[in-house]
Amino acid sequence: xxxxxxxxxxxxxxxxxVCDRISDAILDECxxxxxxxxxxxxxxxxxxxxxxxxxxxxxxxAPVEQIVRQTIKEIGYDDPNIGFDYSxxxxxxxxxxxxxxIAQGVNSAQEFKSTNDKYDQIGAGDQGIIFGYADNxxxxxxxxxxxxxxxxxQRLTEVRKNKVLDYLRPDGKTQVTVEYDDDxxxxxxxxxxxxxxxxxxxxxxxxxxxxxxxxxxxxxPSLIDENTKIYVNPxxxxxxxxxxxxxxxxxxxxxxxxxGGYSKSGGGAFSGKDPTKxxxxxxxxxxxxxxxxxxxxxxxxxxxxxSYAIGVAHPLSIxxxxxxxxxxxxxxxxxxxxxxxxxxPQAIIDNLDLLRPIYKNTSSYxxxxxxxxxxxxxxxxxxxxxxxx
Amino acid sequence: xxxxxxxxxxxxxxxxxVCDRISDAILDECxxxxxxxxxxxxxxxxxxxxxxxxxxxxxxxAPVEQIVRQTIKEIGYDDPNIGFDYSxxxxxxxxxxxxxxIAQGVNSAQEFKSTNDKYDQIGAGDQGIIFGYADNxxxxxxxxxxxxxxxxxQRLTEVRKNKVLDYLRPDGKTQVTVEYDDDxxxxxxxxxxxxxxxxxxxxxxxxxxxxxxxxxxxxxPSLIDENTKIYVNPxxxxxxxxxxxxxxxxxxxxxxxxxGGYSKSGGGAFSGKDPTKxxxxxxxxxxxxxxxxxxxxxxxxxxxxxSYAIGVAHPLSIxxxxxxxxxxxxxxxxxxxxxxxxxxPQAIIDNLDLLRPIYKNTSSYxxxxxxxxxxxxxxxxxxxxxxxx
Ligand SMILES: C[S@@+](CC[C@H](N)C(=O)[O-])C[C@H]1O[C@@H](n2cnc3c(N)ncnc32)[C@H](O)[C@@H]1O
Ligand SMILES: C[S@@+](CC[C@H](N)C(=O)[O-])C[C@H]1O[C@@H](n2cnc3c(N)ncnc32)[C@H](O)[C@@H]1O
Numbered sequence: 001x002x003x004x005x006x007x008x009x010x011x012x013x014x015x016x017x018v019c020d021r022i023s024d025a026i027l028d029e030c031x032x033x034x035x036x037x038x039x040x041x042x043x044x045x046x047x048x049x050x051x052x053x054x055x056x057x058x059x060x061x062a063p064v065e066q067i068v069r070q071t072i073k074e075i076g077y078d079d080p081n082i083g084f085d086y087s088x089x090x091x092x093x094x095x096x097x098x099x100x101x102i103a104q105g106v107n108s109a110q111e112f113k114s115t116n117d118k119y120d121q122i123g124a125g126d127q128g129i130i131f132g133y134a135d136n137x138x139x140x141x142x143x144x145x146x147x148x149x150x151x152x153x154q155r156l157t158e159v160r161k162n163k164v165l166d167y168l169r170p171d172g173k174t175q176v177t178v179e180y181d182d183d184x185x186x187x188x189x190x191x192x193x194x195x196x197x198x199x200x201x202x203x204x205x206x207x208x209x210x211x212x213x214x215x216x217x218x219x220x221p222s223l224i225d226e227n228t229k230i231y232v233n234p235x236x237x238x239x240x241x242x243x244x245x246x247x248x249x250x251x252x253x254x255x256x257x258x259x260g261g262y263s264k265s266g267g268g269a270f271s272g273k274d275p276t277k278x279x280x281x282x283x284x285x286x287x288x289x290x291x292x293x294x295x296x297x298x299x300x301x302x303x304x305x306x307s308y309a310i311g312v313a314h315p316l317s318i319x320x321x322x323x324x325x326x327x328x329x330x331x332x333x334x335x336x337x338x339x340x341x342x343x344x345p346q347a348i349i350d351n352l353d354l355l356r357p358i359y360k361n362t363s364s365y366x367x368x369x370x371x372x373x374x375x376x377x378x379x380x381x382x383x384x385x386x387x388x389x
Numbered sequence: 390x391x392x393x394x395x396x397x398x399x400x401x402x403x404x405x406x407v408c409d410r411i412s413d414a415i416l417d418e419c420x421x422x423x424x425x426x427x428x429x430x431x432x433x434x435x436x437x438x439x440x441x442x443x444x445x446x447x448x449x450x451a452p453v454e455q456i457v458r459q460t461i462k463e464i465g466y467d468d469p470n471i472g473f474d475y476s477x478x479x480x481x482x483x484x485x486x487x488x489x490x491i492a493q494g495v496n497s498a499q500e501f502k503s504t505n506d507k508y509d510q511i512g513a514g515d516q517g518i519i520f521g522y523a524d525n526x527x528x529x530x531x532x533x534x535x536x537x538x539x540x541x542x543q544r545l546t547e548v549r550k551n552k553v554l555d556y557l558r559p560d561g562k563t564q565v566t567v568e569y570d571d572d573x574x575x576x577x578x579x580x581x582x583x584x585x586x587x588x589x590x591x592x593x594x595x596x597x598x599x600x601x602x603x604x605x606x607x608x609x610p611s612l613i614d615e616n617t618k619i620y621v622n623p624x625x626x627x628x629x630x631x632x633x634x635x636x637x638x639x640x641x642x643x644x645x646x647x648x649g650g651y652s653k654s655g656g657g658a659f660s661g662k663d664p665t666k667x668x669x670x671x672x673x674x675x676x677x678x679x680x681x682x683x684x685x686x687x688x689x690x691x692x693x694x695x696s697y698a699i700g701v702a703h704p705l706s707i708x709x710x711x712x713x714x715x716x717x718x719x720x721x722x723x724x725x726x727x728x729x730x731x732x733x734p735q736a737i738i739d740n741l742d743l744l745r746p747i748y749k750n751t752s753s754y755x756x757x758x759x760x761x762x763x764x765x766x767x768x769x770x771x772x773x774x775x776x777x778x
Contacts, residue, residue: 006696105624235494256657267644307395
């Protein structure tokens with residue numbers, strides 16, 4: 001049976017990603033000064049405008065306006081001709097403290113009253129359903145399609161920043177559809193790339209350059225055949241871009257951030273959230289668990305699903321699905337997960353060392369599948385222990 | 390094998406849902422006056438503030454400020470003591486026209502140049518991956534957990550509005566975890582409800598009332614046993630709520646809007662988007678196809694996945710997965726879907742009659758599984774035809 005699996009990614013200049021990055025840069029600044037900061041920071045951008053809202057309780061002083069401008073400059077919106085630029089954008093802020101009603105549930109979880117266990121102290125910062133996933137399709141333990149979509153987006157930014165294609169502008173999107181025969185990867189069926197550019201370059205030129213400098217530099221040529229369809233800037237023109245072509249909001253690329261439609265999503269966003277928010281920290285832990293389980297040979301692919309109640313430390317439920325690829329029954333795999341990974345928020349924070357200013361770099365090209373050393377949830381340091389099963 | 394599946398929902402007073410509703414109310418006003426309106430409308434709300442941004446090209450005049458206040462009033466934020474109210478909130482607007490570079494791709498798709506077929510005219514408004522799902526677990530052709538989560542959220546709003554529980558305020562969340570034995574629904578493992586309330590009522594009172602007036606009125610008692618855990622307001626207090634407790638953004642409840650983590654998501658949001666945006670229209674069509682296929686007995690559960698390129702009318706790929714429950718192989722089911730459902734944007738718009746002001750009501754309690762007659766994508770009018778297979 002032939003199956004097609006598609007995934008997309010976007011560059012750091014995509015308007016939603018500009019927002020994710022700003023939210024995470026503000027989070028980082030708070031954590032740098034105050035490990036106990038509670039941060040829920042949302043950003044919105046539209047033509048000429050950035051608005052930062054949310055709930056932040058901290059002793060830190062985060063100079064929001066400067067962080068916003070600096071982040072936009074780093075992304076590359078540094079010229080008024082692009083239609084959005086760091087020095088001319090309006091920056092509005094409306095931040096308040098975390099609701100004391102929420103804080104009381106997070107600061108002292110239901111269980112803590114009776115157990116006094118340090119890992120029972122922090123209650124989940126919200127209810128929610130969270131998934132983690134890994135498979136052995138790629139070195140990154142990610143499905144091929146999302147992996148390539150990210151690599152293409154990264155490469156788009158690289159050739160822009162190192163001026164190999166000096167007419168590129170920061171905004172861009174990629175999409176890769178792979179064909180499977182049952183579970184066997186056969187070929188790439190199609191690739192879509194849209195890249196913002198200056199006015200003075202032809203569509204033919206862009207097409208040729210993107211194929212040579214981006215697609216060919218990233219994709220294994222054996223996966224491309226004469227029927228692979230390649231769409232470069234299919235609208236014909238992409239001069240207007242960034243927040244001038246499309247408004248952006250934090251948390252609107254949650255499938256790009258995770259598994260590209262290959263695994264489920266509980267709906268929670270990551271950027272701008274400190275790790276008492278289980279939407280983020282439990283998703284990191286679930287990825288960590290799934291990746292180590294797969295790397296230890298306990299399954300070829302593994303999805304872990306967890307649910308929480310606000311103000312309660314322990315997950316309400318955990319399940320695993322190995323899609324029939326497990327070395328043991330799923331019931332047994334679940335036991336192994338539970339024995340080796342602790343999903344209470346404080347345990348996650350400690351075990352993955354999450355109270356560090358590491359989040360800005362997570363915000364684009366995937367929270368998973370990149371081996372930056374500070375991305376502790378990608379470490380394979382549980383594999384040895386898990387091999388004993 | 391025991392499995393736990395959790396899903397959540399929120400009331401119309403949840404801050405993200407306030408935004409979804411405002412975005413869809415503005416979309417409706419545009420479509421009422423101008424069927425050709427192109428609308429991408431995003432809303433953000435925070436303490437005392439609503440900001441509406443996006444890209445709208447239309448001949449309609451939509452009085453944004455009035456629509457915002459009216460929508461907030463209908464939801465029930467009508468008293469300054471709630472911390473957010475329609476008459477005192479600041480309303481900011483920053484709307485521009487759709488990018489002409491995007492419009493050229495949407496107005497005249499790649500295929501149209503050669504075919505001149507009317508259904509080839511409109512190009513997809515964006516690239517993207519879209520899923521549709523249905524199963525026969527409930528009358529609504531939705532999984533039990535998301536179905537109950539929505540019914541609980543609806544009931545919460547009902548007892549607030551009809552004053553059965555007159556201390557309730559508009560914000561609220563629900564979550565239901567069901568237990569399966571393999572694929573058989575066994576029981577409800579836990580229910581989480583957080584409901585905003587006035588200061589003068591005790592947690593015990595709220596707990597008792599929510600159990601009696603909400604949970605017992607909604608959930609089949611045979612699914613509840615003595616081990617079913619019920620959490621009502623687990624933080625202990627939920628007086629501060631709405632945009633004062635948590636900022637809200639359009640498109641941040643995409644899993645609540647769809648299948649509650651039971652099916653995959655491509656990541657696209659619905660509210661505020663006119664149907665040339667395939668994120669919305671193709672998701673409606675995919676649901677319509679999946680639901681009719683299941684109702685015709687062609688599968689017990691069916692997921693349909695579709696991908697698009699911006700400015701191209703035809704989907705780049707379609708797949709179906711019946712999880713082994715199909716009457717035929719998935720390959721054959723896919724053929725049946727392709728023979729009976731046309732996923733080009735203009736075909737979807739015509740066949741589901743989507744250029745009507747019907748969107749405000751979609752914005753809460755699920756875009757799927759509700760039988761409002763204007764929700765054409767829930768109609769079972771293809772079942773007879775599909776039964777012939
Ligand atoms: C197509 S826009 C979404 C629709 C938009 N809000 C509207 O009203 O038309 C989504 C993303 O596509 C990319 N994009 C913007 N302009 C484009 C163009 N002319 N061609 C291709 N992609 C474009 C940008 O990355 C943008 O954030
Ligand atoms: C807990 S808040 C998200 C976290 C928040 N941004 C923060 O900084 O703490 C998410 C949702 O929970 C609900 N909520 C707000 N206050 C609550 C409370 N005191 N107890 C339970 N739920 C609450 C509201 O529906 C709100 O939109």
